[in-house]
Amino acid sequence: MPAGEGTDDMIAVAGRVFSKRDSGKLTFLDLVDGSAAKIQLFCELRSLGEEAFARLKEWLDIGDFIGACGTVRRTKRGELSICPHKWVMLAKALRPLPEKWHGLSDVETRYRQRYLDLIANPHVKETFVKRSRAIAAMRSFLNSEGFLEVETPMLHAIPGGAAARPFKTHHNALDLDLHLRISPELYLKRLIVGGFERIYEINRSFRNEGISTRHNPEFTMLEVYQAYADYQLMMDFTERLISHVVQTVCGLVVVPCSQIASGELDLTPPWPRRTMAEQVARFLAERGLDYHQMSEVELVAHIREAGGAVPVEITPGTILAAIFDLYDFTLIGPIFITDFPVEISPLAKRHHMDPGKTERFELFVLGRELANAFSELNDPVDQRARFEAQLRVRELGDEEAHQLDEDFLCALEHGMPPTGGLGIGIDRLVMLLNNAESIRDVLFFPLLRPRS
């Protein structure tokens, strides 16, 4: 349609008024709808009539939702517009929108009043669209591989499946102390015992700990369990799952990343696999030290000098893990770190070649742990012993050590097939997809102290 011309077809539109340019007997409005598409309304006295035009000038504010019905016209400047013959107020805005040019940048307001952030900052909406698409891609991938989505309790009498402090709550009718779950793991394994062979759950877990750019007290996790699989197979699976999600959401397996010099992060599989002992030896070699020549005393001294936490129980395994924890944040990855010590992996099966290690891996990307997986421990006798070892650590003062779950042991005693299990932090994965440096940027409503 050439500039300055129009048609006689009547069209109806609705949306929020984002801008008003008043020019006497002619007013231009920008109307925006959920698709973020903008349509200009060319409101002239001639088409609207005296009364409707006067009401428009009298009542209309930026932020109002209106409906309009009129003909299509292209203005002299070439903007495709609706020339309304009627308009109606659909919802009045009593408070003004954030300023249109600079938008809303106050971080606290952006989090507390996310709706304003979404209105004022279009890229924020895009972040959450990507989040939704990532989870949809994940579900579609899992479903196509024969996995069944399940839901397990979030209220646990004994919080288990992870090393963390829980939130406490109480059920009145049963007069029962309960905890918000710290992980769905032990319930999902009960379902494996019950005969489901491929299951997953995507939902919230809760951990009563500090808040940071990587931690929110409630966070979303994917947990996947596959009977007759082991951690090697779960590593392959993790590569396929994550690269599928990244490819689907971003169109590429190379994502923009401001945290690394090249500006982009390549997630093309396969990803390197390295045992924790190999990685620790590398970390120490980079500092001119030889892991294999160092005594236990020297290693502990190194942890202390580097400002790390010395484990409450000193063993080769806990020392190894403590040194790894000193430097794991430097792993850009993606990289799989495998074969974790048995002492810090109470739910993982012992390594078939080395009983001091477990068949476990974690995936590191940008210094953050993105996934944690293992061949599940399905030996009820060993599992009991591991729980008892955790109780000892707990008595030594480790509040986060696992608790003994007799009901879960009972399930294992009925027989659980060999199983591979995998957990992926969805929020952290979504951070990766959005080049977000804080978990708060991928949560609609991150936890903040309430305004009094």
Add this chain to the structure above:
RNA sequence: GAGACAGUAGCUCAGUAGGUAGAGCAACGGACUUUUAAUCCGUGGGUCCCGGGUUCGAAUCCCGGCUGUCUCACCA
């Protein structure tokens, strides 16, 4: 829990020798039938985060508190 930084109009921000609190957008009144950060003329708008202190006088200096961000600690 510790440290650093920040908080001024609805929004984005200025504002030091310590001396009556400012701009743009938004709002309100007016002009304008081709604007799109419209333009032009005019008006109103403040618990300068809160509470103390120093001072003749505090947005500004000092102390305490609140909230947030970052870093660390805790934490996968």
